[in-house]
Amino acid sequence: MKQTISALAMAAMLALPGVAGADTLRMGFASAPRTIDPYPFGGAPTASLKEHVFEALVASDDSPLLASGWEWTSPTTLDVTLRDGITFHNGEPLTARDVVYSACRMMHLIDGKRNLLTSSMGPIADVVAVDDHTVRFEMKAPYPLWVQKMKFLSILSASGAELPDGPIQYDSEGDCGVTAYPTIAEFESGEAAIGTGPYKLARFDKSGEADLVRNDSYWGEAPEWDEVEIRTIGNAGARLAGLLAGDFDLIENPTTEDLPGLTASDELTYTAVPSWRSIFLVLDVDPEGAGGVSAPDGSAPLADPRVRQAMSMAINRQAIADRLFGGEATVANQFSPKYRTGAPELPELEYNPEKAKELLAEAGYGDGFTIDFYAPSDRYANGARVAQAVTQYLSRIGITVNLKTQPWSVFAGQRSAGELGVFLYGWGHPQGPAQMISFAFASRDKDLGLGASNYSNYQSDAFDAAMQAWAVETDEAKANAHIADAMKVVVEDLPGIPLYYQHTIWAHRADLEVNGRPDERTSATTVSRK
Amino acid sequence: MSTETTTVDAGTLADRKSEEPTFTEKFWKIFRGHPGALAGLVGIFIFLLLAIFAPLLAPQNPYDQMRLDILDGLLPPGSRLGDGTLSLLGTDALGRDILSAVLFGLRISMVVALVAVIIGSAIGIFMGLLAAMKGGWVETVVMRLVDLKMSFPGILLALMVLAVFGTGIDKVIIALIIGAWAAEARLVRGVAMSELKKEYIDSARLAGLSDTKIMWRYLFPNSISPVLVVLPMSISGAIGAEATLSFLGVGVPITEPSLGLLIANGNDYILSGKWWISIFPGLVLVTLVLCINVVADRLRDHSNPYLRGKD
Numbered sequence: 001m002k003q004t005i006s007a008l009a010m011a012a013m014l015a016l017p018g019v020a021g022a023d024t025l026r027m028g029f030a031s032a033p034r035t036i037d038p039y040p041f042g043g044a045p046t047a048s049l050k051e052h053v054f055e056a057l058v059a060s061d062d063s064p065l066l067a068s069g070w071e072w073t074s075p076t077t078l079d080v081t082l083r084d085g086i087t088f089h090n091g092e093p094l095t096a097r098d099v100v101y102s103a104c105r106m107m108h109l110i111d112g113k114r115n116l117l118t119s120s121m122g123p124i125a126d127v128v129a130v131d132d133h134t135v136r137f138e139m140k141a142p143y144p145l146w147v148q149k150m151k152f153l154s155i156l157s158a159s160g161a162e163l164p165d166g167p168i169q170y171d172s173e174g175d176c177g178v179t180a181y182p183t184i185a186e187f188e189s190g191e192a193a194i195g196t197g198p199y200k201l202a203r204f205d206k207s208g209e210a211d212l213v214r215n216d217s218y219w220g221e222a223p224e225w226d227e228v229e230i231r232t233i234g235n236a237g238a239r240l241a242g243l244l245a246g247d248f249d250l251i252e253n254p255t256t257e258d259l260p261g262l263t264a265s266d267e268l269t270y271t272a273v274p275s276w277r278s279i280f281l282v283l284d285v286d287p288e289g290a291g292g293v294s295a296p297d298g299s300a301p302l303a304d305p306r307v308r309q310a311m312s313m314a315i316n317r318q319a320i321a322d323r324l325f326g327g328e329a330t331v332a333n334q335f336s337p338k339y340r341t342g343a344p345e346l347p348e349l350e351y352n353p354e355k356a357k358e359l360l361a362e363a364g365y366g367d368g369f370t371i372d373f374y375a376p377s378d379r380y381a382n383g384a385r386v387a388q389a390v391t392q393y394l395s396r397i398g399i400t401v402n403l404k405t406q407p408w409s410v411f412a413g414q415r416s417a418g419e420l421g422v423f424l425y426g427w428g429h430p431q432g433p434a435q436m437i438s439f440a441f442a443s444r445d446k447d448l449g450l451g452a453s454n455y456s457n458y459q460s461d462a463f464d465a466a467m468q469a470w471a472v473e474t475d476e477a478k479a480n481a482h483i484a485d486a487m488k489v490v491v492e493d494l495p496g497i498p499l500y501y502q503h504t505i506w507a508h509r510a511d512l513e514v515n516g517r518p519d520e521r522t523s524a525t526t527v528s529r530k
Numbered sequence: 531m532s533t534e535t536t537t538v539d540a541g542t543l544a545d546r547k548s549e550e551p552t553f554t555e556k557f558w559k560i561f562r563g564h565p566g567a568l569a570g571l572v573g574i575f576i577f578l579l580l581a582i583f584a585p586l587l588a589p590q591n592p593y594d595q596m597r598l599d600i601l602d603g604l605l606p607p608g609s610r611l612g613d614g615t616l617s618l619l620g621t622d623a624l625g626r627d628i629l630s631a632v633l634f635g636l637r638i639s640m641v642v643a644l645v646a647v648i649i650g651s652a653i654g655i656f657m658g659l660l661a662a663m664k665g666g667w668v669e670t671v672v673m674r675l676v677d678l679k680m681s682f683p684g685i686l687l688a689l690m691v692l693a694v695f696g697t698g699i700d701k702v703i704i705a706l707i708i709g710a711w712a713a714e715a716r717l718v719r720g721v722a723m724s725e726l727k728k729e730y731i732d733s734a735r736l737a738g739l740s741d742t743k744i745m746w747r748y749l750f751p752n753s754i755s756p757v758l759v760v761l762p763m764s765i766s767g768a769i770g771a772e773a774t775l776s777f778l779g780v781g782v783p784i785t786e787p788s789l790g791l792l793i794a795n796g797n798d799y800i801l802s803g804k805w806w807i808s809i810f811p812g813l814v815l816v817t818l819v820l821c822i823n824v825v826a827d828r829l830r831d832h833s834n835p836y837l838r839g840k841d
Contacts, residue, residue: 257798
């Protein structure tokens with residue numbers, strides 16, 4: 001009997017650390033969050049961390065978050081009502097003043113560097129606290145996109161800054177009468193990292209480490225975990241080893257090759273979620289010719305829509321998804337997945353190498369032509385292999401392909417200089433499908449923010465008309481109809497060739513459930529115990 | 531005057547030649563009683579044949595993108611490809627037949643290493659002779675360059691070179707040449723310095739021969755034998771260096787894999803049980819380097835007078 005009791009006591013003692021550990025979620029990130037200051041940088045790792053601590057008026061899926069709703073009282077006036085009873089981590093209540101302050105902070109350049117929304121907030125003339133729970137955004141011109149952009153305006157507590165009492169007068173320089181904004185160092189020390197989110201920042205380190213603790217007075221659903229530890233390991237093998245060794249409960253981005261091993265284990269499993277990131281080929285359709293593309297007769301083959309159609313038909317997308325991703329990729333038929341709000345339903349893109357050859361012959365390239373095909377080697381999951389598979393498919397219809405894989409740093413420089421005629425690219429624009437195609441394919445228009453990344457040098461009046469109509473349309477259904485029109489045009493013209501949509505994969509303990517997000521964010525709020 | 535000297539000189543050379551053993555005699559002197567080294571030599575010969583005749587021996591041209599198919603990807607050894615070809619050693623993720631890829635990869639690895647070492651050694655020998663012969667500032671410049679090069683780890687230097695020039699077979703060769711010449715230059719200079727003190731050089735000088743003539747006709751043939759001894763070692767080192775660079779993804783283009791790149795490709799799959807992708811190229815690489823090294827060891831031992839007596 002005595003023995004049994006001591007054995008039980010022993011077991012209890014042994015179990016104790018396990019019990020304490022059970023309320024801590026340890027996550028292994030693939031790349032390090034750059035800072036906890038929510039304003040200067042985008043990018044999934046940084047956003048993943050900051051969204052534990054800070055929230056915005058609008059959630060990532062465009063639904064209300066800190067706002068309870070909004071209304072366009074005129075095409076240039078948006079009234080946003082704040083949710084009741086929300087407090088910051090320091091106990092201060094959330095008011096309209098904090099929103100105005102946050103808008104000021106967004107426009108205030110730190111060390112002369114632009115923040116996430118510095119250019120997006122150009123059309124905003126004024127931000128006014130109408131009363132404690134109503135914020136009014138006044139625009140210079142109709143700007144319906146602002147609703148989607150608000151998801152990047154993390155709301156800070158105005159108590160973190162030195163500023164005079166009373167209302168804050170917004171100005172586009174972000175001075176707003178504020179004498180001192182908190183510095184990045186103050187955010188990273190935790191002093192200024194005061195948001196409304198489900199977790200509070202306990203510690204941040206630039207090496208990619210962060211410790212978070214539960215916000216007991218969180219306004220929404222109670223956070224699942226007492227503590228969250230984020231650590232960063234860049235190497236996929238080492239990250240997986242950390243999971244296998246029990247150092248992590250969940251890791252980001254295991255490689256596709258490691259998935260069969262994960263499912264074979266009883267202790268571990270993985271969750272894959274189709275993400276918003278489309279992987280596609282960018283084709284420079286400039287009739288003057290494109291970098292690295294040459295035809296025997298000196299013409300510009302990519303300027304001919306039949307050639308682009310042929311290239312699209314040459315590629316067996318299903319084989320790429322099945323063979324290179326073990327099924328963890330979704331075949332793309334447009335530039336933004338149809339499971340994304342606002343994206344239209346379009347038919348599948350045909351795979352027909354015979355017809356592709358005929359189209360090439362019809363366009364006068366029966367003897368083929370030569371392209372330099374560029375791909376970043378370290379950016380996209382399986383990127384180098386996908387590039388080789390595409391090379392195989394294009395070679396088979398008679399195109400001579402010189403594949404050039406390069407590190408992202410080299411690749412990005414050449415892309416921006418416009419030197420690449422054909423390249424592999426991936427884009428998961430967090431704002432919506434329309435933003436993605438407008439950035440990538442619209443004629444450049446600075447005022448409406450269109451065509452900023454039109455590496456295809458594509459120009460279509462029908463597409464531009466649809467995008468311009470969408471940019472000023474405040475009615476959601478009508479706006480989506482414009483998106484559908486634009487998408488149809490661009491999928492017909494193919495200034496780029498959609499390949500597949502990436503799946504975001506998390507490997508984790510089998511007793512956890514991960515309700516993964518399509519925007520590639522890793523969040524403790526999506527992880528629960530079964 | 532000068533004609534006279536040349537005649538005398540040619541005469542002595544001819545005399546010396548007749549005393550020297552023939553190639554076969556030399557060969558047997560080195561390898562007899564050393565079955566390991568002999569086996570290594572046979573191995574090198576076989577690998578050379580495989581590399582030279584790769585296009586005839588390989589069931590598939592692994593660089594012909596038109597013939598590869600990802601639907602043939604990751605087949606285990608002994609499977610048949612979509613077009614009916616037997617894949618004896620299996621395929622990688624992109625449907626490359628491993629046997630064919632290894633044969634072609636062997637070719638690239640050997641060509642890269644040979645070209646780099648031959649050019650690198652030639653530059654090294656020239657620089658070493660020049661430094662020894664000219665002395666003064668030429669020697670200072672050359673030897674400080676050598677010191678500078680030697681102060682960097684070789685692989686780091688190659689990575690830096692490739693970061694600047696970009697990747698590709700030619701760039702890898704340049705990176706390896708930059709890595710190879712310095713050791714040879716230092717070696718040759720040392721030998722040449724001692725040769726320069728010998729009487730035959732003095733005689734040549736007295737006979738009024740120009741520095742250039744002395745350097746090429748007398749100093750060169752008498753100073754290069756140590757380089758020839760280390761040459762095989764340099765080659766195996768270069769094969770290893772190329773494999774390392776390709777493994778790190780900065781070497782040869784991914785559509786034309788060398789042994790190192792093939793191993794890197796398979797490395798991703800080793801935990802998921804697809805062992806054949808990296809094991810076979812790995813075995814070939816290890817065997818090739820081993821063969822060259824046992825031969826190199828034997829050559830070195832043979833050239834070492836202290837060890838030679840103990841044979």
